[in-house]
Amino acid sequence: MSSSVSSPDKPRTVTGKVFALSDRAIAWLFISPTILLLLAINIFPLVWTIYLSFTNYRANQPGRAIRWVGTRNYERLLGNEDIWGYLQATAHFVLWTMLLQVVIGFGLALLINRNFKGASFWTTVILIPMMLSPAVVGVFWTYIYQPQTGIFSYIVNFFADVGPLDMIGSVDLAPWSIIIVDTWMWTPYIMLLCLAGLRSIPDYLYEAAEIDRANAWQKFFYITLPRVMPFLMLAVLFRGIENFKMFDMVVELTSGGPGSTTEVASINLKREAFEKWRTGYSSAFAIILFVTVFGLSNIYVKALNKVKQ
Amino acid sequence: MSRVVLNNVTRNFGAIEAVKDLSMTINDGEFVVLLGPTGAGKTTTLRLIAGLEKPDRGTVEIAGTDVTAMAPTRRDVAFVFQQYSLYPHYTVFDNMAFPLRAPGRNLTPEQIKKRVHEIAELLRIESKLENRATQLSGGEMQRVSIGRALVRQPEIFLMDEPLSSLDAKLREDLRVELKRIQRELNATILYVTHDQLEAMTMADRIGVLSSGKLVQLDEPRKVYETPSNIYAAMRLGSPQINILDASSLKDTDLPANTHSVGVRPEDIVLGSANGTLAKVLTVEHLGVETVILMESEGRNIRAMLGGDAPLAEGDETSFAIREGSAICFDRQGEIIS
């Protein structure tokens, strides 16, 4: 059939025939909306923020002339002891939440994976916290943490007689109060991904190990852990980044207090940017946070890829 | 190494009877091959001995102990799985060393290393020892899987089609090698295969399974020459045995209750003067021998001749049955002795 053979100087695709466009042009036509959107809502703000971080711009005084200040914002930031405090609070929050959630989440997944009677019911129950809004969670945990009437204090006192427990008001306990809430809320997420990993392990591997007379630990380290690790690490990556920027739940629960014990980076950033209106300075802080998260997650993804292969 | 005894073992999966009232003894140092079509219950039988399945009825004995209720860990068997089952995140070396590192074995790292290298050399995977288990071809995985069993000295080796994904050359080499190892260690092996050449050459005894039932358990020559029924006769021999109606045969010195007769293709004589007429359908030259498919009175008949037979498709010929070579079966398909 002569019509099915295309001549080399004519475009080959149907659209190409209709609009007389080359394949390459059509490709661009399809991806350009995405690229434009990306430029508009991701790349431009990023570049603009980088620019602002070198100025003394204040967003509440739009009329004022913008002055280039060089690296002064960065120098101030890195020389500021408080900033290190906020970053420390953030790191404390991220590390502990991840550690607790991995241990508890993996443990729960191992339990649920035993497929006991009612396992799917319990899975659903465990997943509920994850589906709530962080702000709502923050608010109702303030009631749970209420020293006199809250159930948390009641339960702790049931086991150990320590008197009314002011989780949110105490300098020592406040950082743990947000860790507990985040763990309560997001452990199900880690569990869910671990469960996906566990379900992907074929029975015959365990059978082979059984024949080889392996004990429970060997089965865990040779079969279970390597298979679940990629899933677990992915979950930790997602949650770690989220927790690095944790804002809503903490604001509702402690608003960074008492003092600034739970003032994680994002809360301080919001204060500087939208309460003190130091836009240039807070832009610099945002860039530092961005570079940190970006760098850390890149290293992490490298490790993840190594585990995966 | 030691004796393994199955006593009236039955295993059902819902309505499917995978293994039916199976009794067999595998003697110390014996190489027993299980033959049977897919779904016959070969894998299930191995799994019952390993303890990966529990029998619904019957008992399993290993080395004189009733192990029916024992977990696989306590039975001391080695299993080469049909689907390899390597630990995917570890190297070939670690995979093969795994059974040696089991608790209670107390081997030094040097001993483990030596043993693994010995076996790896034997199976020709020494150069792959540092590869991860996922970076292997199917045939290599299969050999690692065999290696993981061979590093041990269990009561019995259970091997489920261990050579099935190797090329012909390697398969032949390993077949010889396995047989040699078995003799050397005086190992007890229960071996599943579809390959009758493997069955004939390696087995001390062959067990023929048919839908979960053990039809015959005998030395290879015996199974070949006096199959206990038509089914067993069909399992061994390539090309397949000819099954002919007794009524259609001229020579009538057969037992009275003979219903059908089995004749091996090599026992068909062509061009005999007073034979039955037949038309040649296909001629396959296999090198040493030639396989001829003929049609006679609506039945297909296979014959095997030595060397190059001077026949072509479409030729008319006549055939007869070599004297005394007919195997007689009764109406139920059982052999008449």
Ligand SMILES: Nc1ncnc2c1ncn2[C@@H]1O[C@H](COP(=O)(O)OP(=O)(O)OP(=O)(O)O)[C@@H](O)[C@H]1O
């Ligand atoms: N776990 C199981 N659940 C249900 N049915 C099963 C199970 N394992 C095996 N069967 C059934 O039992 C029968 C025997 O299976 P088995 O695996 O022993 O066959 P096989 O002889 O090893 O076949 P093949 O040569 O294909 O490996 C089959 O009909 C199979 O479908």
Ligand SMILES: [Mg+2]
């Ligand atoms: Mg099988």
